[in-house]
Amino acid sequence: MIMKTYSLKKEDVSRQWLVIDATDKVLGRVATKIADKIRGKDKPSYTPHTDGGDYVIVVNAEKIKVTGAKYENKKYYTHSLYPGGLKTKTFRELNENNPERIIEEAVKGMLPKNKLGKAIFKKLKVFSGPNHDHESQKPKEWNPEI
Numbered sequence: 115m116i117m118k119t120y121s122l123k124k125e126d127v128s129r130q131w132l133v134i135d136a137t138d139k140v141l142g143r144v145a146t147k148i149a150d151k152i153r154g155k156d157k158p159s160y161t162p163h164t165d166g167g168d169y170v171i172v173v174n175a176e177k178i179k180v181t182g183a184k185y186e187n188k189k190y191y192t193h194s195l196y197p198g199g200l201k202t203k204t205f206r207e208l209n210e211n212n213p214e215r216i217i218e219e220a221v222k223g224m225l226p227k228n229k230l231g232k233a234i235f236k237k238l239k240v241f242s243g244p245n246h247d248h249e250s251q252k253p254k255e256w257n258p259e260i
Contacts, residue, residue, distance in 0.1 A: 122161035127154075129237075130168045131253035133246070136217065137177040139260060145220035147258040148172065152237045153225065165233050170256070171248055172240045176213035180205060190219065214240040 132151065136144060154160050154167035180188065188205040208216055217240050225231040239248060 120159065120161075122154075122159045122164045122166045124164065126159070127164070127166045131171065131248060131251040132168055132256035133171045133173060133253045134256050134258070135174050135244075136172050137174045138179055141178050141180050141216065141220055143260045144178070144258070145217065145224060147260065148217075148238065149221050149224035151256075151258075152221070153234055163230070165230060165237075167234060167237060169237045169239070169248075169251070169253075171246050171253055172217055172238070173244050173246055174242075175217050175240050176209060176242045178209075178213070178216060190215075213242045 134144070134148065148170050150156050152167040152170050154165070157166060159166060185205055190203050190205070190208055192201045192203075193199050194201070203211075205216065218235075218238065221238055222231075222235055225234055239246065
């Protein structure tokens with residue numbers, strides 16, 4: 115008997131909306147779980163060239179933890195593309211000003227660097243406080259084992 119390999123098609127995808135609370139969770143460990151979930155790698159129908167993942171809403175992003183001395187030493191870089199345009203911020207500074215960006219950068223680095231990766235990244239919604247504006251999608255609580 116010949117078995118055919120199943121390939122997921124765009125119209126066959128069923129997506130869920132999930133909410134994760136980032137309070138006291140370690141950044142890298144939660145980011146890997148989120149990246150796998152929005153890419154769809156946890157589903158048996160996973161196909162590398164198709165966007166088959168779920169939407170993930172992260173709340174309480176300002177309460178994320180890092181291990182070791184990363185709180186003071188971890189640096190985030192941006193460049194204006196002009197000479198001398200490199201700007202550096204530490205984890206502490208970014209957590210005070212823009213805590214959503216910390217989780218977004220961590221997850222984005224774990225996704226493919228192509229058009230598919232950009233489309234997948236749009237399914238991540240990060241909020242610094244406990245409230246989010248996606249109640250109409252009826253998201254389910256999601257607590258991955260970390």
